[in-house]
Amino acid sequence: VSVFLVGAGPGDPDLLTLRGARVLSSADVVVVDRLVDPRMLELARADARIVDVGKYPGAGSAAEDQAAINELLIAESRAGSLVVRLKGGDPNVFGRGAEEVAALTDAGEQVVVIPGITSAIGVPGLAGIPVTARGESSVLTVVSGHRVDDDDALPYNALAALDGTLVLLMAVEHRARIAQRLIEAGMDPRTPVGAIERGATSDERRVATTLAELGMVDLRAPAVIVVGAVAAHMGALGQRGGPSSRLEAIAALV
Numbered sequence: 001v002s003v004f005l006v007g008a009g010p011g012d013p014d015l016l017t018l019r020g021a022r023v024l025s026s027a028d029v030v031v032v033d034r035l036v037d038p039r040m041l042e043l044a045r046a047d048a049r050i051v052d053v054g055k056y057p058g059a060g061s062a063a064e065d066q067a068a069i070n071e072l073l074i075a076e077s078r079a080g081s082l083v084v085r086l087k088g089g090d091p092n093v094f095g096r097g098a099e100e101v102a103a104l105t106d107a108g109e110q111v112v113v114i115p116g117i118t119s120a121i122g123v124p125g126l127a128g129i130p131v132t133a134r135g136e137s138s139v140l141t142v143v144s145g146h147r148v149d150d151d152d153a154l155p156y157n158a159l160a161a162l163d164g165t166l167v168l169l170m171a172v173e174h175r176a177r178i179a180q181r182l183i184e185a186g187m188d189p190r191t192p193v194g195a196i197e198r199g200a201t202s203d204e205r206r207v208a209t210t211l212a213e214l215g216m217v218d219l220r221a222p223a224v225i226v227v228g229a230v231a232a233h234m235g236a237l238g239q240r241g242g243p244s245s246r247l248e249a250i251a252a253l254v
């Protein structure tokens, strides 16, 4: 195997899996995304080559950038390097992991996926939101709000009817439209919403609001937006002690 697609988790380097840390410490080349905390790279060998494709000088469009990343992974793998492709959260949750796996396998290269803690569940969890608290929600839906320019982009009626927890990723820009459409589809405007910006980092910011107010509150990307009864739990945990240092957090809790 020469390419490991590793989920880096939502932010804090402590949230990388042990398996991910082990392959990262052996890698010849580490190809990283914008959302990965630079401190995680301290786990790599001092002589490992680090390629930041968050700033990759691709031809411009997302598809062209992705093609350039695929080519880079294939070329490094063919050159015999042990390549770690480090991606934020879990590589397969809105992370284009499947495209990279397909490109590599089509090119005859072997690839192994090492899962990570997805921001969709881990960031709310760190902020005290249990996404499927018993008796409050037995449905968990994770949706991308990235391409929501037209009104048919999301199945709003189905989402509103689920009456569970709705987690929105990449939805900061279109949050007002999404909230409005969910209310029109029958969701209670008073539904609790918990939004967490830059979760699991030292800059984490939490905003508690409602569906009716979501479009009005100040919010910056990257953020996880949790819609549903469980969002009312936000802040119950983790208020004491910054999330960035595990030892500090434990010290603050005990």
Ligand SMILES: C[S@@+](CC[C@H](N)C(=O)[O-])C[C@H]1O[C@@H](n2cnc3c(N)ncnc32)[C@H](O)[C@@H]1O
Residues within 6 Å of the ligand: 010, 011, 035, 087, 088, 089, 090, 091, 092, 093, 094, 095, 117, 118, 119, 120, 123, 168, 169, 170, 171, 196, 197, 198, 199, 200, 201, 221, 222, 223, 224
């Ligand atoms: C392209 S998706 C990648 C998701 C990633 N694969 C995962 O499993 O978390 C990027 C979106 O994930 C969310 N996200 C990722 N990391 C985050 C973090 N530390 N805090 C808040 N949101 C985060 C944001 O909604 C962001 O726009």
